[in-house]
Amino acid sequence: MPTSHEHAIGALAKPVLEVSNLEAAYGRIQVLHGINIKVGEGQLISLVGANGAGKTTLLKAISGLIEVTGGTITLFGDAITTAPPDRRVRAGISLVPEGRQVFAPLSVEDNLRLGAYTRRDNEREIDLERMYELFPILKQRRRLAAGMLSGGQQQMLAIARALMARPKVLLLDEPSMGLAPRLVQEIFEVISNCKSKGIPILLVEQNALAALSIADYAYVLETGKVTVEGTGPELMRDDKVQQAYLGM
């Protein structure tokens, strides 16, 4: 009988993204102290932790926005530790950055087309229509400048834009930040939806309850180290996690 641990991460799910012993620093201040994380095929992995724990830094390191000082990042077994960001996007890593970062003066549709920037196939138009089906509000506002959308709509746009790249792994940085509770629920529905389509997801969230409840496996990050890890339900039962992050 396999433990729940093996069940979630086990031999069944082939690793898509693997981060091992990753270290990163801003100037002389080290932020990540040897992080080990795996994202398997079709899995949703959550990463929870307080402000300044290094969650965003980890995502930036994975997408190539900052250089790492040690350790390796592999995608389908190929090392991408030192590849520039655009190469990583072509390899299949797509980031929904913190604070959405939509291209404010550009139209909604131009934002989506930019998401497919690295693709040269002929199905980009089909994917555009698919995004409009998934997010009807974006279709209504397709001609509008992205900066005119509400926060929730911008988040939808940021996710849709990332999906336009047909990512092999989707990185989400605080997608619920600054949104009203009803919208938070909507965003999490979108994330579950992506998961059910089989896209591996690495989700960084401060909303620990929501993040843990949809996660196959989760890590708790504290001051640049993974302190607790386990399946979503396991972590939700963990005393320390309950006290520190779930407010119970």
Place this chain on the structure above:
Amino acid sequence: MKTFIRPSVLIVIFVLCMLPFAFPNAYIVDVAIRICLAGIVAIGLNLLMGFAGQVSIGHAAFVALGAYASGVATIRYGWSPLFALAVGAVGVAVLAYLVAKPILRLRDHTLTMATLGLGIIVHMVLVNEVAWTGGPDGMAVGPMKIGDWVLKGEMSWYALVACLLVLAIVISLNLFSSPAGRALRALHGSEVAAAVMGVNVPSFKVRVFVLSAVFASIAGSLTAHYNSFITPSLAGFMPSVELATMVVVGGMASTFGVVLGACLVVGLPQVFGGFEGFEMVFFGLALMLTVIFMPKGIVPSFAQRFAKRKS
């Protein structure tokens, strides 16, 4: 090709064709030619400033380099003007490429300062290389010739530069809505987000810098033949600032806005010419008012107001 039959382009072509019938005298034609030449440079600069958001106040350096390439090659070495223009453009492209690599690693104000420095260096070289450039006194340049046919008279010059202006407008409009144009506008908004969309940010900045330098070089070569005399002041600080002003006043990232900017910056001092020195005051005032009341530039501000009323 599709861009040529856009209504906006057709209107521009129509206006440019009808203008000669409204020219009262050769002086106005001369102003129109200068507006077209400035418009070509400003459209190129807009690719860098308006699209990609990299502010340059040294762009007149590339105009001057194109002008001197044509001047030196045709007068000192006897090359044909068209060949000199092409070689000048290639040379400026190579130089811009070499300069862009280090310069575009800088951002915001530091980038602007670096482009300013570039302008000053080019100005100094032109002043000091007396054997080639004639130094501060400048040099005479022959007329534009294609084979044995000599381009002369204001109207033929007007026809040439008006065609080139339309061509520049079409190139700029095409780029605006192409994937490459979207990528440029994306890195204007957020370099981080552009990078995680897979845009190779450093390479794009370099390429647009080179492209805008080539626009400036070609217009510079033509200016040299048209003026038939060039001085190092072409690379001066004021011409660079005027170019940046055309882009900002007319409207960043708006191709037609920039053409309007060229009309205002080149045309207004002529209109105010009767004020004997005070024209600069009116000119400055007009600029200040635009920046205060229409910070996005004239054309985008009106377009926005118009769109609001429609919806």
